[in-house]
Amino acid sequence: MFRFELQAVCPETGARAGILHTAHGDVETPVFMPVGTQATVKGILARDLISDLDAKIILGNTYHLFLRPGHETIRKLGGLHRFMSWPRAILTDSGGFQVFSLDTLRKVTEEGVLFRSHLNGDQHFFTPESTMDVQLALGSDIMMVLDECLAYPASHEAARASTARTLRWARAAYDHYRRHRDAEHACFPIVQGSMFADLRRHCVEELLELDADGYAIGGLSVGEPRALSLEMAEITAPLLPSDRPRYVMGVGMPDELPEYVARGIDMMDCVLPSRNARNGYLFTSQGRLIIKQAQYKEDARPVDESCPCYTCRNFSRAYLRHLFLAGEMTFSTLATMHNLRRYLDIMGRIREAILVGEYPAFLRAQRAAMVT
């Protein structure tokens, strides 16, 4: 049975440490969840994700897995965990983000979203109920309700109408979920409201009636100034029940992780560490490192002197630069391992600081260091 155990709360900031008990293992929070959209975290083996990075939970995507290979195929093959040989927890996004990212390929109606497949143009109608069914077929540990991730900027009226529809979808999805779930799954509704405090507050109030397993804050990182994203999390999180996990979807840069945690957030995910890794952008304790820069041509140092990851323990910047410029796929693997390790280590330090009651000091130090 899914359960969130709260272990410690920072009295000054409200930062929390806890454990998500899932059917596929415990997940210590605050947690950063690597994104594995198409039943793989791009560039990296499930084996390394476990033995080297010790990630406890990753994301999958309903829209993408529905299109290819198909949720029924995955169900027949024993579910997503078995399909991708990932025995730990999986959270699946509903396809709500694709409403935003594939905006030229979809049409939103009251009943749901009509997608034109980005692969072959086939039309597929996603409803709150159908996306729940797909996620059940996948065997997701934490399912997300279908929502509309609204682009920024949006007018108050457009945001109000969109948020109201997302709310109706959330209720429909949750009704469906309660009728069909077995005790193993969890389901999170998603707070929307664009960048409007009143809409965010209203959305939360309505979603609280669902008495959900956890709550997500969505519609951020859609082009707005970063301060705004944090502000939305800051006004939303305190309104959510303290005994349920809070998940901000799609954030953020390394410096932002402690800030979200300081606002009472327990879970985050982002493609930045994995995508930027493949594009040669490495996150280090000293800031960003763009590996293709000429200054690294003969640099024998590791990417980050203080990083314990496999990549930093074994390879030089010069070697990684060479692999990147040569287009070798090994670069993607090594870079992704490093960037994810960086994110996971940051979250690990945050959690430790909270548990020992030193989060305010940790936060001050991090803000003083402020690197990209």
Add this chain to the structure above:
RNA sequence: UCCUCAGUAGCUCAAUGGUAGAGCAUUCGGCUGUUAACCGAAGGGUUGUAGGUUCGAGUCCUACCUGAGGAG
């Protein structure tokens, strides 16, 4: 020795006689619930050399230089 073809950005190549471009490479930047091993910007040229024709030549003419192929 002669014939043919070819010499344009670092490389491979475009450009009806009318403002010399592209891809790759180089340098730099971007990426936030993945349509992304992706996208963008910048630098880079006495068009082999020297003459000629023309209002105007990378383009046409002559000679030479270099390379490839062929003939002898």
